[in-house]
Amino acid sequence: MKYSLVLMMIFAIIKINAQDIFSYAKSDNVTELSKVKGDLNAKNSQGYTPLILAVYNNSYNTAKWLLDNGAQPDLQDDNGNTALMGAVFKGYKDMIPLLLSHKADINMRNYNDATALIYAAVFGKNEMVKLLIENGADKRAKDNRGNTALQHAVMQGNQEAVQLLH
Template sequence: MRYFISAVILFFAMSRMSAQDIFLYAKTGNVEAMSTFKKDIDSKNTEGYTPLILAVYHNHYKAARWLLENGAKPDLQDQSGNTALMGASFKGYKEMVSLLISFKADMNAKNYNDATALIYATVFGRTEILKLLLENGADKNIKDSRGNTALQHALMQNNEEAVKLLQGKSVVK
């Protein structure tokens, strides 16, 4: 009986360990190690982060690509309602935004403040990402919980380039 109890405790400890390891591997971009945890691909840690969100936030393109190619859902949300695309947008990771778009991430998903990736790109001055999102059909008319669209955020920040993009005017660089 003692061995049975020890085996059960060891099993649960190892199960917990594996669920935690995928987050560490995603955060550090260790694709090889992460690949042994396919069953945990869409699990969430205590902050609500998925391995994909962590890989994206830490700009580990290969890890994010591996996760997406192996079935990670691109639109899962953390505890604030943010998706991987929102994270890539506010961090300014254009390649990551392109990757997520190619895997059909919802560009109009809203977090718990009704902000979208487009609003984040605008607020954080990521005009290249703003342009990319607009080119791929992001809805510029969505309002956040304070009633502001991406254009209104651009106007508040005096970001002329973003204002022109959101008004559909070409920007010369």
């Protein structure tokens, strides 16, 4: 009986610490995050890592701390999206050099074979299109429908992106 109670308490502490990691990552609370003894690459119930949450919430300091302390930049959420894809989707340009400096795979594909560059073209994030190309994004990558970033830019009528992707 004592043994069961101790195990339940340990699991409760682990769960609380894991939850803290996610809430601190979302709120850019590096001070509290640094005190938590937990897996920096854990995933919450939606499949988000602390790094993905930090990036989605534009918590630059937390994202940097996580990366500096061993968070893996290319872990994918339940849809196969990475922190880099999230930065592009949300329009957080400053996150891209941070993630790339920590070896994020610029050409990583989600479960629909979309890359960060394809996301940038689809969502009209032209500054990011340029930044990703300058950092070696593969302009020839195709999503699961066979479309490249250029083809998506054409479909969106985004002439600036079309010029950048030619």
